[in-house]
Amino acid sequence: MDIGVLMLFQNHPNQPMDDYEMYKKELKVCEMAEPLGFDSLWAVEHHFTDYTLCPNPVEMLSYLAGKTEKIKLGTGAIIIPWHKDPLRVATDVAMLDNLSDRRVLLGIGRGIGRVEYDGFGVDMNDSREIFDESARMVLDMLETGKAKEHKGKHFQQAARDIRPAPMGPYLDRTFVTCQSPETAELIAKLGLGMMVFAISPWKSRAEDCRVYREAFREYQGREAPPVVANVFVMVDEDGDKARELANQYMTDYWISALRHYEMDGTHFEGVKGYEFYAKSAGVMRDRSSESMENLYVNNQIFGTPQDCIDQMNAIQDMAGPVTFNVSFSYAGLPYEAVHRQMQLFADTCLPVLQAAEPGAVAAKVA
Secondary structure (H helix, E strand, C coil): CCCCEEEEECCCCCCCCCCCHHHHHHHHHHHHHHCCCEEEECCCCCCCCCCCCCCCCCHHHHHHHHHCCEEEEEEECCCHHCCCCHHHHHHHHHHHHCCCCCCCEEEEEECCHHHHHHHCCCCCHHHHHHHHHHHHHHHHHHHHHCCCCEEEECCCCEEECCCCCCCCCCCCHHHEEECHHHHHHHHHHHCCEEEEECCCCCCHHHHHHHHHHHHHHHHHCCCCCCCEEEEEEECCCCCCHHHHHHHHHHHHHHHHHHHCCCCCCCCCCCCCCCCHHHHHHHHHHHHHHHHHHHHHHCEEECCCHHHHHHHHHHCCCCCCCCCEEEEEECCCCCHHHHHHHHHHHHHHHHHHHHHHCCCCCCCCCC
């Protein structure tokens, strides 16, 4: 089972500092991943707020490609509708793949942040159409090495070669973010991998995974690859301490995400392609903030090393074969604690998880 590290680059008020200082500290965490034995390193894309400060994951990973030798480098994810030129996305990915000796894992998504859509002047009502048209163009460019002449609703493209040439194939290392059964089926039709975030309960995520696997089998005639599950981790030899820290910092992260995405807002209502989010926002407004915070924390991974393994086994028991990307640095958790828990996880949990096949029960911590 592959285990990656998902980096957020969050500048949280729990640990006030300027953006430059935060970047230096986050980059030190990034540079720990390969020596500790993690399989991949992922960078998100977000803009304009303290929530996360990584506006260009390809550029970030290009820097990290020069600092590493073999760890895979994932975009978690490029938000396609915010990029008004599919050719630029494809050429940037191709260049990163060449620079890194074909280590790219391509994550793409549609995004839900109104602050970001408005900032880029893109109508959220058009996001699904833009994603569908642009993503197909990007993937075709990467697979064929050519931008075909295209005259679509949202994009016009002249025929051109992609240089440096892409290092395909990409279909088996491309993942689409998913938060609803409808998206899960679309991903399966495209024959791509699926990536989920532990926002809603794993029972809901497990249903998305089931829909994806059944649809993938129907449309592709083979079994789907393991789903990539992104989770937050708080691990300590003292389980009570880990729980206390999880309640504090995972809750604070959730509050920052709620604020950035306006997850409980009414603005999703009537927006085409965001019906699932409008429904979810209504549920959040009906529940207390404390109830939602507890729900979010309980979707993550925390406790002793063995607690973490047991919780990850439980997720696979519900959702089927998955690989995990884990986040250690979030919500201003002091960096000494970030380094300490990352080291502990690598020493105790990582060997056990990597020895297990996706979907199989990981053994006890030694």
